[in-house]
Amino acid sequence: SVEIYxxxxxxxxxLINKNLTAGFYSLVWDGRDQTGKQVASGTYFYRLTDASGSQTMRMTLLK
Structure with missing residues (x-):
């Protein structure tokens, strides 16, 4: 899964809540929350979780 905080x-x-086969993937976050509302510019974190664990990274959203 890929979650934004x-x-x-x-x-x-x-963003993703399903199992994918091994490989390379790319995705784009449109800057909206789960209700479709545009979020503010600022610092956000994305967490990638798979069967072996999870990793959290920081990103900056600029509008």
């Missing part, structure tokens, strides 16, 4: 740790949206 705001600076307070609140989950903003879930």
């Amino acid at each position: 705001d600076i307070t740790g609140a989950r903003v949206t879930n």
